[in-house]
Every structure is written in structure tokens, then in C-alpha cells.
Amino acid sequence: MRVSPWFVIGLGCLYLFGFLVLGVSLYRLQTVKAGEFAEVETSQTTRRVSVPALRGRILDRSGRVLADCRPSRCIQCNLEELQQRGNWSNTVNAVDEAIDRVSVAIGIPRTISRDQIRRHLSQASAIPLMVWRDLDERTFARFAERADEFQGFDVSVRAERRYPYGTLAAHVLGYTGRVRPNADTGFPETGVRSPCFFEEMEICGRKGVEAFYNRYLAGFPGERFMRVDARGFRPRKSAGKGLADAPADDMAPVNGMDLELTLDIDIQAELERQLDGTTGAGVVLDPRDGAVLAMASAPTFNPNDCIPRLSSETYASLTNAPAKRGQNRAISEAYAPGSTFKPVTALAALETGWLPDDEYNCSGAYQLGEWKLRCWDYYGHGPINLRQAIEQSCNTFFCNLGSAIGTNAIIEAARAFGLGSKTGIDLYGETAGVVPDETWKLACYGEPWYPGDTCQMSIGQGMLLTTPLQMALVAAVIGNGGMRIKPYLHKMANGGNGQTSRPQNPSIPFAPENLAVVREGMRDVVMRGTGRKIAAGLPVTCGGKTGTAEIGRGEMRRKNTWVIAFAPYEHPTAAIAMIVERGESGGKTVAPRVNAVLSAIFGRKEPQTP
Amino acid sequence: MTAFFAKYKRIDWIMLVCMLMLAVTGVRFIQSAGGARASVALQELWTVHAWTAAAGLLAYLALASIDYRKLLKWCAIPFFGVSIAMLVAVLLFGSVRYGGRRWLWFFQPSEISKLAVIMLLAYVFGSRPENGEDGPQRRFGWRGALIGMAIFGVPAVLILAEPDLGTALVLVPTSFVMLLAARVWTTGLVSTLMAGLLAAGLLLGSVYVAERATVPEEKARIYRYVPLKDHQIKRLRVFLFPDTDIHGDGYNLRQARISIGSGSWWGKGFGEGLQKRLGYLPPAVSMNDFIFAVLAEESGFVGCVRLLLLFLGILIPGLRIAWTCEDDRGRLLAIGVCTLVFAHVYVNVAMSIGLMPITGLPLPFISAGRTFLIVVMAALGLVQSVAVHSNQTT
Structure with a gap:
């Protein structure tokens, strides 16, 4: 016999040693450092998203409502349903074309540019893109009837500010605008919470008591945790159950307080x-x-x-001399x-x-x-x-x-x-x-x-x-x-x-x-x-x-x-x-x-x- | 007829059961990995794997019933010739996938050549059974070593040309172990082995030094003397510095490590691996080269240990067969097949956890890949044949 039995035994020892090395390495990875890796996994798969709080009402001295929130009907695009393979621009194209299709089919002019789509995709692809905001009831109904035809499009309702008395006390009430991410950073006005990965556009007061008492009216936005996949999208519904929401502690928003004014x-x-x-x-x-x-x-x-x-037209009419409609002459x-x-x-x-x-x-x-x-x-x-x-x-x-x-x-x-x-x-x-x-x-x-x-x-x-x-x-x-x-x-x-x-x-x-x-x-x-x-x-x-x-x-x-x-x-x-x-x-x-x-x-x- | 079935009484049952359990594990985790894919074909790939395993089992049983001595005698050389012909054919007519010309129609000739090399080495370097146990034995000196090198060197070069470095490299330890077992020019082989290890160490060391160099010119100067291609240097770099380029070259390894590590003791449950489902573990590799990461994420440390024990359940009986076999060809065959399986398992798991540079070697039974599955099962069938026939007179 040329092949020695001792060689076979030696080979067996080599196999066992090799597997021991693998076993020890796996033990280190999966038990000793498991927590560390689990943390990395959680941080890369979950995102914190802010949940806007409902803005408080403004009342006069006897409780009549001067400002409140109304439901505003919007159409949003769930980008993960339209994502394309390969280059990002494929997805941008797909979303762009899909918006055009809906626009033609429903007869609503487009309000969002290709550039905005690209920006949203690169910055916040996990949250839906608001394609049309604040639609009137008839348009909205036209869409809702045919919503099934448009893959990836969805309806959503958000709160929008309303001033039931129109011009009444306009200068005292002021008006609201969207928080500008850079100029306002959202935070001195809305609270002390650390910034979320995705900030929902929040409303903040721009003039009058809306601005002065913004913190009081705005309440405190909550936060929830969501999953994102490797490309940064929300997991598709087809990816299975239990993926959409991360099992972490959500924080419900605290709605804003009502502001009672001394006005009659x-x-x-x-x-x-x-x-x-x-x-x-x-x-x-x-x-x-x-x-x-x-x-x-x-x-x-x-x-x-x-x-x-x-x-910009409204802004011009508010500020242009000599009328300066937006100026509160009583104080300024x-x-x-x-x-x-x-x-x-x-x-x-x-x-x-x-x-x-x-x-x-x-x-x-x-x-x-x-x-x-x-x-x-x-x-x-x-x-x-x-x-x-x-x-x-x-x-x-x-x-x-x-x-x-x-x-x-x-x-x-x-x-x-x-x-x-x-x-x-x-x-x-x-x-x-x-x-x-x-x-x-x-x-x-x-x-x-x-x-x-x-x-x-x-x-x-x-x-x-x-x-x-x-x-x-x-x-x-x-x-x-x-x-x-x-x-x-x-x-x-x-x-x-x-x-x-x-x-x-x-x-x-x-x-x-x-x-x-x-x-x-x-x-x-x-x-x-x-x-x-x-x-x-x-x-x-x-x-x-x-x-x-x-x-x-x-x-x-x-x-x-x-x-x-x-x-x-x-x-x-x-x-x-x-x-x-x-x-x-x-x-x-x-x-x-x-x-x-x-x-x-x-x-x-x-x-x-x- | 009874004689035919009587043969199966002598097969190694532990080896067969472990192999079947591994095949089932493979089917399950290909199903799990495919579940995250959009394409229906990939979602259903596990059925292909299951049917392939069934075909492999038929080949296994058929080969177990054939006397390996006759098989080696009549088939080793023609089979080797055919596999070389296919390797040449694939270079001429093969289809390109994943950056390599590896497929001939529906199979990979390089996988088949692994078995052909083992069979030919066993045939050539095992003493002729007809000479008897105590008959005159030829000694193999450096000429024998040259023949041995040629037997695995020719296919290795052809495979390298595809290119498929991993498969070419896996032939080396397998063949070396067989040559060493056959005591072919031992001093020369051991020196070559040492020299090879030294060269590998030098390459790795120079990549390390080059990457640590602060001056770009110095880095370029070192790389001028390193006989490696860019993508190979990249892999060595990822191996040496796994945390530096985690969004580029190091992405796969890092995500594999996160998947494996976050699996913890018991795993996240079958089909529940978040890394896999959300595509962090790149879907392109999660069904083949990195399927171990899916398995480790979903079945945890316990599942990994179970997997390694199942492989030991094949390897140890395989060596036991070699031990009890009373002729050199049988021994060499068993040793060669076991070493081939061991090399694949070790390299695949080690690269998934960052113990080795990344090479595209499949995990036997688990990775999706029809040719290799059938080849491994056929090879183990040959080992069973050794168990069945070794102590029988022809």
C-alpha cells in the first residue's frame, strides 16, 4: 500500500481543525459580536420619519373659530411601486411618464417638475411623492374612481389651514407656510426633537399670531419608524408582511393647542x-x-x-407699495x-x-x-x-x-x-x-x-x-x-x-x-x-x-x-x-x-x- | 438481482443521510433566497435544484453500484479527455455570464473537470490492483510529479482562461493532497507547497504595504511588481481592510457579515432574513456564492453548526472508507473527493465571514448550480462505490 492510513488520519485532523476554525469564527461573529451587527442592521434598514401634529385652532374671545384645519385631498405616488432596474434615471423616467399618464387621464395639469422628482428620489425615495396637493372634490372623485388603473398612485388626506372668516382679522391672524428645510431648519420653531431622516413638510406660522404663537399652535410632531430596502425605497407590498413598519417605539404627535384671542x-x-x-x-x-x-x-x-x-403673485400683492396689503399698519x-x-x-x-x-x-x-x-x-x-x-x-x-x-x-x-x-x-x-x-x-x-x-x-x-x-x-x-x-x-x-x-x-x-x-x-x-x-x-x-x-x-x-x-x-x-x-x-x-x-x-x- | 441490492447494504448510510439532509437544506435556502427576488423564474429556482438533486441521487446510486476499479480502468482517461475537450469548447462557444465564459449550453465544464482530475489522478497514481497488495510497486519520482501537475495543470489553465480563478485554485489543494497521499516526490511537492504559500504571503504583504503607503507614487511603484489584475487586488484589499470601502468594493463582504452576525444564536427564522428580504445582501450573490450568509442569518449559529456537522458527516465517513479500503486507487479516490468537498466548504464559509479573500466557489449542495451539484453527488457515489466494492474480488 502506497497510501498510508496515517495520512488518512492526518487528513481527518486537518478537516476537523479547519471546521474548528470556522466554528470559532462563527461563534465570535454570531454570539459575541451579534449585538453589534444587529445594531448595524437595524440602523441601515430603519428610518425615523416625523409625523406632523395637527395645528391648533385660533378662536376669538367668545370661542368663534378664526382659523382651523380642513382636510386637503392629495394624490401621492408610491415610488417603490414604480422603481426600475438599473440606472436611477430609469426610475425618474418611469415616474415622470406615469405622472403624465395620470395627468392626461384625469385632466389635471402637472404641478411637479422632473427636477423635483429627481430630487425627491435621491433624498427621500422611501416616502411618497406628493404629486397633486389640495385637489377640488370633483377632480379628486375622478381620480378615485379610476385609482386602480394607475399603479403606484394613491390618495392621501392631509391637514391644510383654513380661515373661515376670510379677510377678517387677517393682519392679526397672519397665515402659515411650509417649513423651509434650510431657512427654518424646522426646529427652533417646532421643538427640540432631533431631526428625523425624513421630515414631513410641516406647517409653520409666517405672520401674525400664527407666527408669534407658532410653538403653541404647532404642537409637537411625533415620529415613527419605517423600513427601507437597500435601494432606499419602502419595501414593496409584494415583499411580504411585516416589512413596512419597524418594530420600534413610535411616538404619537401631540396636537397643537387652541389659541384664544382677546378679539371680538x-x-x-x-x-x-x-x-x-x-x-x-x-x-x-x-x-x-x-x-x-x-x-x-x-x-x-x-x-x-x-x-x-x-x-409669487400673492406675495407681490402683499408687499408691493403703495398698498402693502400684508403690512399691519396698526403696529408696523x-x-x-x-x-x-x-x-x-x-x-x-x-x-x-x-x-x-x-x-x-x-x-x-x-x-x-x-x-x-x-x-x-x-x-x-x-x-x-x-x-x-x-x-x-x-x-x-x-x-x-x-x-x-x-x-x-x-x-x-x-x-x-x-x-x-x-x-x-x-x-x-x-x-x-x-x-x-x-x-x-x-x-x-x-x-x-x-x-x-x-x-x-x-x-x-x-x-x-x-x-x-x-x-x-x-x-x-x-x-x-x-x-x-x-x-x-x-x-x-x-x-x-x-x-x-x-x-x-x-x-x-x-x-x-x-x-x-x-x-x-x-x-x-x-x-x-x-x-x-x-x-x-x-x-x-x-x-x-x-x-x-x-x-x-x-x-x-x-x-x-x-x-x-x-x-x-x-x-x-x-x-x-x-x-x-x-x-x-x-x-x-x-x-x-x-x-x-x-x-x-x-x-x-x-x-x-x- | 438480489446481488445487486445486496451491494447497497454495504454503502455508508450516515454519509447518504447527511448528503440528503444537505440537499434538502440547499433546496430550502434557495427557496428562501429566491423569495426576495422579483423574477418568478428565480422564485421557483428551488424546484430546479430539487430535480437536479434527484438526478444527482440517481447518478449517486448508479455509480455506487458500479465497481470503481473497472470504472477507473475504462473511463478515467476518456472522461478526462472529454472534459478537456469541453473546456476547450467552452472557451470557443461558451456563453458569457457574470463576467466569465463558463457555460456550455446548460452546464459548466469546469465543474465536471474537477471530478475528471480526481479520477485520473487516482487511476494513475494508485497501484494497479492486478499487481496485488504485495506486488511490485512503482515509485513516482519527479517525473511522476510532472505528470501529476500536468493532469491538474492543463484543466486549471483552461479554467483560468474562462476566467474562473476560484475553480482553478480549488484543483490545487485537492490534487496536492492526492499526490502527497500517493507519496509522489514528496520533498519536491512539499517545497513547492511552501514556495506557493510564501508567494501568496508575499503578494498579500505587498498589497498591504501598497495600500498603507501614503504616497500615490509609491503605491503605483509597488503595484508595478505585483502580478495581479485590478479586480484581484481589489479583493485582497477588501480582505485586508474590510471596513474601508463599505459602500463600494467592500459592500458584499460587509453585508454578508452583518447578515451572519445579526443571525445570532437561533437566527431570524426561515425566510425572515431582513438583510436578504430588503436586498442589503446583494440578491445577485445571495443564491450562490453568498448563500451561506442567508443560511446563517435565518438559522443562526445553531444552524451553521448543524451545517458544518452535516458536512463532517460526509467527510469523516469518506475518510473512514479510505481507511478501510484496501487498494490505493480507492483510497486516493475517497481522499480526493473528500478534499474537494472540504476545500469548497472551507473556502466558501471562510470568505463569507472574511477569513479569506472573496472567491466565487459554491457551497456544495446549498449553492444554486446544477452542474456542481450533480458532480459532487456523483463523486460521492464513487466514494460509496469504494465502500461497496473495495474488499470484494472482481
């Missing part, structure tokens, strides 16, 4: 009706605590036009307050020692060096005291008053009313306005302060700029006896408990007797002065002040007309400021409108029996 839509509607057709703004406050009962800006827009996304446009500022000047004077009975002889014009300021009454008011000057809105009186007490006293009083700084209302985009002083003028114009500037400021013109909201606050503070308040829109804002009156310290540093003089002056305005139309037919007395600010020169010369008012006179529950750009005069243009708004609040006096 009846007042709001009347305010908007009065501003309709003009360019202007108006604010109605509760002087007891600063709750905003109505806030309007004209011209206005319909926030439903901004849903589901803001088209500053105007010269004109004569409505005179109560502030008056208070400043009384505080510095001017006596209510001190008289000044109005000759119809005020001479300051070579410069001459005309009173609106060409023949002059003759000798009048402070109260009468408010009633008659005498320019020369206040010019003289301002010159007598000095700029600083006026500035101090204006700032005490909160002019020149933001009110802190719960909206973005508020402007502070301007209370000019010497430094400011030097910085902005490079000119020193002239006595004429003091004169201009004392009658609310020149460089002084205030927002309608600030003027409503002036009216409210004078009306409530000097209690400084912060305006708010959300019932629960500032930790409040939603009740109408909140304890506030009277922090305006004016003596009550001085305030009383100004209040009386403002009552005279509506009783027999320039603002008689404000109170006509109202069942309550009120105080008010008209204003007609002349701005611009020559061709550009125009008048912005104002009214501020509070009512009822003794214990006011409403303070209002309204401005109409390019009006005739405060008393003629704005007073009737304010009267209508006040009527909506307090009703009309019973017609007297003759």
Missing part, C-alpha cells in the same frame, strides 16, 4: 367695514387691562390665498399723530406748572422768528385756556405752550405714555415709532434742534411718529386714569388668567388732577368741539381727540386724519385709535367711522320720541 369679531368686523376702501388702521383696546378687542389694517388681504403656499407703520398728541403736550405742561386757567391769545398764527405757524382757524380763537384749546385743537396755543415748557418736558411725557418704544404686543413686526430729541436729530439729520422743532412736536407733527396702537394706548391710559397697560392678543398672554381685569400699578407719573383736566378737555371735544361726530347717537359719554396731520410738500402734500377716543367717560371699557391716510380732516373723515365702531360696542341711543 363683531367689533373687528365693524372696524374693518369702516376702514374698507381706505388706507389706514384702527385699534380697539380694553383700557382696563390692554386686551385688544379689534385691530385692523386697510387695505387687507385674504389669508386663505396664502394656503397651501404663498405664490408709524405716522405723525397730529393733534391727537395734544393731550400729551397738555399733560406735560400741567405737570411743569402751567395752570388750567392760564390763557393765551390766539391770533390765528404763531410767529417764531421768520417762521409762521397758522392756526386752522384763520381768524384766531382769541384768548383761550388749556381745556378750550384741547376742545378747539388750537395750534397756536399748543405751539406757545410747547415753547414755554421746553422740549424735554414733552419728550418725557411722550415717553411716559410709551411712545417711541415698542408696546410689547404679542405680534412680530412692531415698530417703535420716533420721539425725537436733540441727539436723535443730530444723528439722523446732522442738524441742531431748532425752536421750530419744539413747536412742531407740541402739535404732534414734525419728526414725531407713532403707531395707531401706541395712540390707542394713549387714549386708554388717559381713559383709565393713568394706569399703564401692555396690549395683548392672547387671552393667556403674560401669564394672565384670561379675566378682563388684571392688577396693574398706576405708573404714569401724572397727578390725577392734571389728568382730570385733560380728560375734561377730551370730553369737551366730543360734546362741542372738533369731534362732535364721535359721540353722536351713542348711549354713553366719551372722551376723544381728532387730529389732522399735514405731511409732505407741494404735490405730495396730504393729510393723515386721526381720532383717538375712550368710552364710557367715567369708567372706560373701550379705547380706540383710528387713522385714515389722505383724509379730509379727523373730525369729518374719521370721527363718523369711530362713531360706528363705538356703536357696535355700546349700541345706539333710543331714538327720542318727538
Whole structure:
């Protein structure tokens, strides 16, 4: 025998050794390091996907719905059903052609480009591609009837924002948009969750309280885990059961909370009706605590036009001058307050020692060096005291008053009313306005302060700029006896408990007797002065002040007309400021409108029996 | 007739049962791997495998009943000649699949040549039975070694030309073991073996050094002296640095390792392998070269050990047959067939877990592949024939 039996035994040992090596390696791989590999397997086969939360509603003070979500019908394309072998562009082509087929068969124009398909396929092939969003019922029904014919296409319903009252309170409500993945990153606004692999497009507030209270309204998106195959698609249904969802802990979304506003839509509607057709703004406050009962800006827009996304045309119509429909003039446009500022000047004077009975002889014009300021009454008011000057809105009186007490006293009083700084209302985009002083003028114009500037400021013109909201606050503070308040829109804002009156310290540093003089002056305005139309037919007395600010020169010369008012006179529950750009005069243009708004609040006096 | 059936009483039953269980395992896991495929033909491939196994079983039983001595005497040389002719034919007329010209009509001649080489080596280097146990024995010196090298070298070169490096290489250990068993120029063969191992080590080492080189020029300079093709260097690189290019060249190996590792103790259950179902384990290789990964993922460490034990259930009885066989041709035949099976199992499993560079060798009985299945079963049939006939006078 040539072949030794020992060779056979040796060979057997070699086999056993070889298998032992394999066995030990397998043991290491499958038991010692099994957890490690299982982890890798899980991480490569599962993806975390966000689940959008339902956005909360916005309600007015009595619970009427100003904004909510409606179901929006969409057609989506499940890409895994259309995937092709080989090159990615084959799949892009297949999806592209399939969309064309559906488009022709159903008669819906395409809204998605080939480029978008490619991007979606390369970034998020595991989640369906939204091909048509927000279809009308008839189109949707046409598709649903024939849905079986279109492989890979599917219907889905998602939430879309809706504003049932259309333009009502548009500027306060604002509108929503889709979270822009880069610009917004989704996260400062929607929460602190770490980003998911696939983020569903979320809705976020873009303007108004939708933006300011976005976190409150948006809720907290949940997350779920899904499987993806090696090419990045969701496993096909044919791949078997139990593949679609990964067995991990899903987190249900927490829906957004409802936002109750202080607005009263009846007042709001009347305010908007009065501003309709003009360019202007108006604010109605509760002087007891600063709750905003109505806030309007004209011209206005319909926030439903901004849903589901803001088209460039709509965007242009919102921002283009001169209309600037999207701008909330009540807070983000500053105007010269004109004569409505005179109560502030008056208070400043009384505080510095001017006596209510001190008289000044109005000759119809005020001479300051070579410069001459005309009173609106060409023949002059003759000798009048402070109260009468408010009633008659005498320019020369206040010019003289301002010159007598000095700029600083006026500035101090204006700032005490909160002019020149933001009110802190719960909206973005508020402007502070301007209370000019010497430094400011030097910085902005490079000119020193002239006595004429003091004169201009004392009658609310020149460089002084205030927002309608600030003027409503002036009216409210004078009306409530000097209690400084912060305006708010959300019932629960500032930790409040939603009740109408909140304890506030009277922090305006004016003596009550001085305030009383100004209040009386403002009552005279509506009783027999320039603002008689404000109170006509109202069942309550009120105080008010008209204003007609002349701005611009020559061709550009125009008048912005104002009214501020509070009512009822003794214990006011409403303070209002309204401005109409390019009006005739405060008393003629704005007073009737304010009267209508006040009527909506307090009703009309019973017609007297003759 | 009774004599014919009496022969089957002498076959090795353990070997037969283990082989059948392996074939059934193969059918099941080809079904499992095919389940993840879109094409119906691939989903149904397991039936083909089952029918092939049935045909292989017929060949097995037929060959077991034929006296291997006569078979070697009359068939070894013609069979070898035919297999060489087919290897030449496949180079001329074969169809190209998976980057190699390997198929002649429906079978792979290279697989058949494995058996032809074993048979011819056993015929040539086994002492002639007619000389008797104690008869004069020819010694084989370096001339014998040259003949032996020619017997496996000619088919190996033809297979390399297809190209199919794995199949060509698997002939080497099989033939060397047979030549060593036949004590053909032992010193020369052992030196050659050492030199071969050294050369392999050198190649691997130079690839390692080249890949670690920081300067591209140096890398290029080393590769100028490395007689390997790009794709071969790539495989050695993946073997040496499995974690570097996990989305490119190293993808298959990494996914195979993830599949095997995540199978853990008991596996994920038959047909439940996530890696396979979601296509992470590349579907193109999950039915043949990497089917072990599917098996390991779905049946776990326990299933893997069971598989290895089943193979041992073939190999150990095979060696026992060699041990009890009383003539050299029978012994060499049994040793050759066992070594062929062992080499395939070892290389396939080792490459799946990253112990060896990736080579496209099938796992016997389990990988889809008709020719190799029939060849292995026929070869084991020959081993059974040795068991049946070795101690019988003709």
C-alpha cells in the first residue's frame, strides 16, 4: 500500500481543525459580536420619519373659530411601486411618464417638475411623492374612481389651514407656510426633537399670531419608524408582511393647542367695514387691562390665498407699495399723530406748572422768528385756556405752550405714555415709532434742534411718529386714569388668567388732577368741539381727540386724519385709535367711522320720541 | 438481482443521510433566497435544484453500484479527455455570464473537470490492483510529479482562461493532497507547497504595504511588481481592510457579515432574513456564492453548526472508507473527493465571514448550480462505490 492510513488520519485532523476554525469564527461573529451587527442592521434598514401634529385652532374671545384645519385631498405616488432596474434615471423616467399618464387621464395639469422628482428620489425615495396637493372634490372623485388603473398612485388626506372668516382679522391672524428645510431648519420653531431622516413638510406660522404663537399652535410632531430596502425605497407590498413598519417605539404627535384671542369679531368686523376702501388702521383696546378687542389694517388681504403656499403673485400683492396689503399698519407703520398728541403736550405742561386757567391769545398764527405757524382757524380763537384749546385743537396755543415748557418736558411725557418704544404686543413686526430729541436729530439729520422743532412736536407733527396702537394706548391710559397697560392678543398672554381685569400699578407719573383736566378737555371735544361726530347717537359719554396731520410738500402734500377716543367717560371699557391716510380732516373723515365702531360696542341711543 | 441490492447494504448510510439532509437544506435556502427576488423564474429556482438533486441521487446510486476499479480502468482517461475537450469548447462557444465564459449550453465544464482530475489522478497514481497488495510497486519520482501537475495543470489553465480563478485554485489543494497521499516526490511537492504559500504571503504583504503607503507614487511603484489584475487586488484589499470601502468594493463582504452576525444564536427564522428580504445582501450573490450568509442569518449559529456537522458527516465517513479500503486507487479516490468537498466548504464559509479573500466557489449542495451539484453527488457515489466494492474480488 502506497497510501498510508496515517495520512488518512492526518487528513481527518486537518478537516476537523479547519471546521474548528470556522466554528470559532462563527461563534465570535454570531454570539459575541451579534449585538453589534444587529445594531448595524437595524440602523441601515430603519428610518425615523416625523409625523406632523395637527395645528391648533385660533378662536376669538367668545370661542368663534378664526382659523382651523380642513382636510386637503392629495394624490401621492408610491415610488417603490414604480422603481426600475438599473440606472436611477430609469426610475425618474418611469415616474415622470406615469405622472403624465395620470395627468392626461384625469385632466389635471402637472404641478411637479422632473427636477423635483429627481430630487425627491435621491433624498427621500422611501416616502411618497406628493404629486397633486389640495385637489377640488370633483377632480379628486375622478381620480378615485379610476385609482386602480394607475399603479403606484394613491390618495392621501392631509391637514391644510383654513380661515373661515376670510379677510377678517387677517393682519392679526397672519397665515402659515411650509417649513423651509434650510431657512427654518424646522426646529427652533417646532421643538427640540432631533431631526428625523425624513421630515414631513410641516406647517409653520409666517405672520401674525400664527407666527408669534407658532410653538403653541404647532404642537409637537411625533415620529415613527419605517423600513427601507437597500435601494432606499419602502419595501414593496409584494415583499411580504411585516416589512413596512419597524418594530420600534413610535411616538404619537401631540396636537397643537387652541389659541384664544382677546378679539371680538363683531367689533373687528365693524372696524374693518369702516376702514374698507381706505388706507389706514384702527385699534380697539380694553383700557382696563390692554386686551385688544379689534385691530385692523386697510387695505387687507385674504389669508386663505396664502394656503397651501404663498405664490409669487400673492406675495407681490402683499408687499408691493403703495398698498402693502400684508403690512399691519396698526403696529408696523408709524405716522405723525397730529393733534391727537395734544393731550400729551397738555399733560406735560400741567405737570411743569402751567395752570388750567392760564390763557393765551390766539391770533390765528404763531410767529417764531421768520417762521409762521397758522392756526386752522384763520381768524384766531382769541384768548383761550388749556381745556378750550384741547376742545378747539388750537395750534397756536399748543405751539406757545410747547415753547414755554421746553422740549424735554414733552419728550418725557411722550415717553411716559410709551411712545417711541415698542408696546410689547404679542405680534412680530412692531415698530417703535420716533420721539425725537436733540441727539436723535443730530444723528439722523446732522442738524441742531431748532425752536421750530419744539413747536412742531407740541402739535404732534414734525419728526414725531407713532403707531395707531401706541395712540390707542394713549387714549386708554388717559381713559383709565393713568394706569399703564401692555396690549395683548392672547387671552393667556403674560401669564394672565384670561379675566378682563388684571392688577396693574398706576405708573404714569401724572397727578390725577392734571389728568382730570385733560380728560375734561377730551370730553369737551366730543360734546362741542372738533369731534362732535364721535359721540353722536351713542348711549354713553366719551372722551376723544381728532387730529389732522399735514405731511409732505407741494404735490405730495396730504393729510393723515386721526381720532383717538375712550368710552364710557367715567369708567372706560373701550379705547380706540383710528387713522385714515389722505383724509379730509379727523373730525369729518374719521370721527363718523369711530362713531360706528363705538356703536357696535355700546349700541345706539333710543331714538327720542318727538 | 438480489446481488445487486445486496451491494447497497454495504454503502455508508450516515454519509447518504447527511448528503440528503444537505440537499434538502440547499433546496430550502434557495427557496428562501429566491423569495426576495422579483423574477418568478428565480422564485421557483428551488424546484430546479430539487430535480437536479434527484438526478444527482440517481447518478449517486448508479455509480455506487458500479465497481470503481473497472470504472477507473475504462473511463478515467476518456472522461478526462472529454472534459478537456469541453473546456476547450467552452472557451470557443461558451456563453458569457457574470463576467466569465463558463457555460456550455446548460452546464459548466469546469465543474465536471474537477471530478475528471480526481479520477485520473487516482487511476494513475494508485497501484494497479492486478499487481496485488504485495506486488511490485512503482515509485513516482519527479517525473511522476510532472505528470501529476500536468493532469491538474492543463484543466486549471483552461479554467483560468474562462476566467474562473476560484475553480482553478480549488484543483490545487485537492490534487496536492492526492499526490502527497500517493507519496509522489514528496520533498519536491512539499517545497513547492511552501514556495506557493510564501508567494501568496508575499503578494498579500505587498498589497498591504501598497495600500498603507501614503504616497500615490509609491503605491503605483509597488503595484508595478505585483502580478495581479485590478479586480484581484481589489479583493485582497477588501480582505485586508474590510471596513474601508463599505459602500463600494467592500459592500458584499460587509453585508454578508452583518447578515451572519445579526443571525445570532437561533437566527431570524426561515425566510425572515431582513438583510436578504430588503436586498442589503446583494440578491445577485445571495443564491450562490453568498448563500451561506442567508443560511446563517435565518438559522443562526445553531444552524451553521448543524451545517458544518452535516458536512463532517460526509467527510469523516469518506475518510473512514479510505481507511478501510484496501487498494490505493480507492483510497486516493475517497481522499480526493473528500478534499474537494472540504476545500469548497472551507473556502466558501471562510470568505463569507472574511477569513479569506472573496472567491466565487459554491457551497456544495446549498449553492444554486446544477452542474456542481450533480458532480459532487456523483463523486460521492464513487466514494460509496469504494465502500461497496473495495474488499470484494472482481
